[in-house]
Amino acid sequence: MTNTTDGTTEGTTNARAGKTTGGTNRRALLRGAGIAALAAPAFIGKGMAQGSVRWRVQSHWPKASSSFTASLGVLADEVSKRTDGAFKLELFGAGEFAKGPGIYDLVRKGVVAMGTISPSYIQDDAQAASFLYGIPGTLRESWEMQHIVKNLGIEALVNEDLTKQGVQILAEKVLPTELTVTKKIENVDDFRGLKLRSSGTMLDYLAKAGAAPQYIPGSELYQALSSGTVDGAHWGAAVGAKSMSLWEVCKYHVKPPLAQTTDAFILNMNELEKLDDAMRVALLDAIETRFYARSVEYVHAEAIALSQGIAENGLEVITLPQDVLDLLAKASIEILDTEAQKGDRAEQAADIYKGLMRDLGYA
Structure with a gap:
């Protein structure tokens, strides 16, 4: 096993306990890092004396x-505050250097130091990536996804692959994924063939249930909905739909959530190692502590956004009919089993999911 300088542990994850064997748990190091940050103002001063550090950050948002x-903006402010202005994050919106899947290679090659x-x-790029994104139809509450990502080892399993490529991923928040659509869904026939913007395992999930999903970058989504290229989309859930003005076109917001999912930061490890210790x-402690705060904020923000959508946009909240839910439940089992076949780390990730779902009475 190899411990990288940023605290990432490469090793075998204990699926039920969220521990690593034969080395130091990365979360323990990050907890220690938080204590060190509170106790080491002198080191921050040294960093300032050496001159400011500026990282370019390419976002998918x-x-x-x-x-x-x-x-992203709040994190940048927090990092600047913790370093007394010595460490600045320069933020770029989707498409300024790259968009969507292209951001990973941009960070891996060091063109920018960090991305979302x-x-x-x-x-x-990583066997367990789909499990970090979230397997549709499995976990139901935000805390369950927070627990499985950080405490039960899903994030660590993904980093076992990514650190070999010089990249580290850290979950940014948990958020629900919900559809917003232009057409009311009252039965399975309404759902079949529905053109939906999607990504990742959700593409397969929706396709197996009879929809017609396709990937469209966020920067092109509003136009795709306005022109009828797609009939609906998920961009997070209510907060995402409101912020992207999707409810100007889509008058139906769909419950229940398709999944609990995550957004994530990715960091170039060479650039990370160049930073002074403080x-x-x-940076790492701000990301870690912000994950929990932002995930809880998001639950609150979802309720506010949905209420505003109903009041301001004439939004109608609809519930998928049982025949569609039955198709989605079957698709969920197929997705989980298919993803588990990608390799040893994917199989471990599937076992973690199944174990938590048994504990929660979902399986």
Whole structure:
């Protein structure tokens, strides 16, 4: 097993306990990093004496997206505050250097030091990436996804692959994925053939249930809906739909959630290692602590956004009929089993999911 300088542990994950064997747990290191950040103002001073550090950060969120400000913008402010202005994050909206799946390679090659992505973009780069994104139809509450990602080892399993490529991924928040559509869904025939913008395992999930999903970058989504290229989309859930003005076109918001999913930060490990100790600690600890705060904020924000959509946009909240839910439940089992076949780490991730679902009475 190899421990990288940023605290990422490469090793075998204990699926039920969320531990690593034969080395140090990365979360323990990050907890220690948080203590060090509180106790080491002298190190911050040294970083300032050496001159400012500026990282370019390419986001998959358009600047219109709420997460560009409330997630990425808040993190940038926090890192600057923790380093007394010595460490600045320069933020770029979707498409300024790259968009969607192209952001991973941009960070991996060091063109920018950091990015934000959906883990669904890196399914070919890490066996367990789909499990970090979230398997549709499995977990139902935000806390369940937070627990499985950080405490039970899903994030660590993904990093076992990514650190070999010089990249580290850290979950940014948990958020629900919900459809917003232009056409009311009252039965399975209404759902079949529905053209839906999607990504990652959700593409297969929706296709297996009879819809016609396709991937469209966020920067092109409003136009695709306006022109009728697609009949609906998921961009997060209510918060995402509101911030992207999707409810101007889509008058139906669909419950229940398709999945609990995550957004994520990706970091170039060479650039991370170049930081002095205090700056590295400030960044990693801010990301880790912000994950929990932002995930809880998002639950609150979802309720507010949906109420505003009903009042301001004439939005109608609809529930998928049982015959559609039955198709989705069958598709969920197929997706989980298919993803588990990608390799040893994917199989471990599937076991973690199944174990938690048994504990929760879902399986």
